[in-house]
Amino acid sequence: MMTRTSQVAWRPDQQIVAQANITRFMREHGIASYEELIRRSTTEIEWFWDALPRALGVEWCTPYTRVMDTASGIPWTEWYVGGTLNITHNCLDRHAGGVAADRPALIAETEDGQLTSWTYSALAERVSRIASVMRGLGIRRGETVGIYMPMIADVVTILLACLKIGAVAIPIFSGFAPRAVAERLRDGGARLLFTADYGLRRGRRIELKALADEAAAMTPSIKHLVVCRRSDEAIPWMVGRDMAWDEFLASGTPMCETEAMASMEPAMLLYTSGTTGKPKGTVHSHAGALIQVAKEIGYHFDLKTSDRFFWLTDIGWMMGPWMIIGCLFHGGTVVLYEGAPDYPTADRLWQLVARHHITIFGISPTAIRMLMREGVDRITRGALSSLRILGSTGEPWDPESWWWYFEQIGQRRCPVVNISGGTDIIGCFLAPLIIKELKPCSLQGPGLGMAVEVWNEAGQPVREEVGYLVATRPAPSMTRGFWKDPDRYLDAYWSRWPGVWNHGDWAYIDADGHWFLHGRADDTIKVAGRRIGPAEIEGALMEHPAVSEAAAIGVPDPIKGEAIVCFAVLGRQYAPSIELSEELKRVVVSLLGKGDRPEQVLFVTDLPKTRSAKIIRRLIRARYLGAADLGDLSSCQNPEAIGAIPSRGRT
Structure with a gap:
C-alpha cells in the first residue's frame, strides 16, 4: 500500500536535467545515470576528489601533487598534498577582478527593515580594509579571531577578512550567553573579538556589547574588541581595548594581499552546541571546507550566477559559513536576514522571498511546523514565484510538514533538497540531486563522494532496517580533529569501528533505495x-x-x-x-x-x-x-x- 512517504512526490522534467550543473559534470566524465555517478564518486574516491576541484574551477596558488595521503591513519588523512589556496580568493577576489565585479554579492535585511547591498567589487574592498587593519593589530596566519555578531551584512566581511589573511575564524552563535561565548574564545585562544552594540529579535534589543564584555572578562587572551555600532547611544567602553567599527574600517586600505594557505591549514573552528560537556571545536581547512561546500551548493543545490540564496541560520551555526562560502564561490547572491522568522507577522520570510526575488530557500522542519500554525492565508502565491529550489536540514521531517512545505511554499514545482551532515564535516553525508525523483521526507541518497552506509550493531550493512549512519571512507571536509583534543575526536567518531566514521545518526534505506533519517542515535x-x-x-x-x-x-x-x-x-x-x-x-x-x-x-x-x-x-x-x-x-x-x-x- 502506498503511504505518504513511499510515493514519489517530485520528478524532474527533461529541461531541469539538461540544465543541471551536475549533468555537465556527468557528460565530461562519460557517466550515464545517477546510480553510476553515486557509485563512482563513493567508490573511486581518489578519482572523484581529484576531478571535482577542476570541474568546479577552484583556483590554486600552488597546484597539489597528490590527492590524498593516509600514511598517518584514516582519521588523519591529508588531502591535496602540496597545494596552496585561499577561500577568500576563490569566493571574492577572483570575482571582484573579473566579469562579476558589478554583480550583487550580498543583500542583508535586518528585523527593523534596514537594507544593505554590495557588489562583488564593493565587498572585496571592504574585506580588504578589515583585513589590513587586522594585520596592523598583529593578527597573523594561524591565530584565532572570534565573531560574535548578529546576521548583519558585516558578518560576511569579517569572516572573509579573517580567511583572507590566514586567521582562523571562530563564528559564535549570537544567542549565546557570556559563559558559552567565553568557553569558545578561551579554548580557541582568541586575541581579537568582533561584536555589535546590539542585535534584534522579535522587536527586542539584545545588548551584545554588554554580553561580549562579560565574555571578554572571562577570556584573558582577548586584547582587542571591535564593536559594530548600529546607533549613537552610549554603551560601556574600555579605552585601549575597544575599537569603534567606523574608525576601525576607515583606518584600513582598499587593497590587501591574500595569504596562500596550505590545503589543510585551518580556516575555521566551528564549535558544537555543547549539549553535554565541553564544547568541541571542529577544525576545518581551506581546501576541505571550500571544495565540500562548493560541491554541495553547486551540484546538490544547482546554484547559478543568477540565483539568490537564503538560509534561515546564524553565523554561529554551520549553515551560516556554509551558505556564505558556497554561494559566493559560484558567483551568486547571498541573502541574509537578522531576526525572527515570524516577526512582526507570520509571513515575514515569504515577504523576504518576494522582496529580494530569492530563488533558493532553506529552513529547518521545526521552523516550518511553527509557520504552519498560521496557515496559508498570508501567503500570496505570486510572492513565491521566484523560488526554484527548497532546502532543509537539521532534523527528520514528518510527512504533514514536508507536504505543506512542498505544496504551499514550493507549489509542487520546487524540489525539497533535504540534506544532512553536520558541523563536524561542514557539509552533508546525505543530499539529493535534482536530476532524480524525490520521495517525501527523504534525503534521496549519499552526497557526492561521501561513502556512507547504514550498519547494524554488528557492523553489517542493512536495508529496510534502521541502523547507524557510517562513512566507510574519508572525505576532505571531515574535521581535522578537535581543537587541542585529538583523543576526544578519535573517541567520538572512530572508536566503535576502526577506520570507519560513526556519525551518530539513525538512518534507513527503503526498498527503492531512498534514504531517510530517524534522528540521533543517542536520542x-x-x-x-x-x-x-x-x-x-x-x-x-x-x-x-x-x-x-x-x-x-x-x-x-x-x-x-x-x-x-x-x-x-x-x-x-x-x-x-x-x-x-x-x-x-x-x-x-x-x-x-x-x-x-x-x-x-x-x-x-x-x-x-x-x-x-x-x-x-x-x-x-x-x-x-x-x-x-x-x-x-x-x-x-x-x-x-x-x-x-x-x-x-x-x-
Missing part, C-alpha cells in the same frame, strides 16, 4: 529491547490534525527498560483534554504498533529549541525527570519553555 528510545527513534513517534503524533509540534523521550521503566513519554503542542483551535491524550496514543499505535504506545501524552505550549529551531530533547528529559542540573542551556533560545515542562509525578 534513541529502547522499549523492551527494541530501539525506536523519537522522530518516528513524533511524526506519528503530528499525523493528527490537533498536533503542530511534538517531542518524544524515553524514561526509565522497571519492566520495559524505557517507556515513551510524549509532549505535544496543539494548534490554536484545539484544547488539552484527557480524551485527546488517549486519542493521540491510539494514533501512534495505529501507525507504529502496540509496542510504541506512549505511556503518556502531555500538553505544553512550547518546546525548548535552539535558534535554528531544533528541539532539545535532552532538556525535556532532564526537566521531566527532575534533574537538579539541566546542564548547558546556552543553545536554548526559549528557556522559558523548559520551565513549562511538567516534572514526572506532577503531571
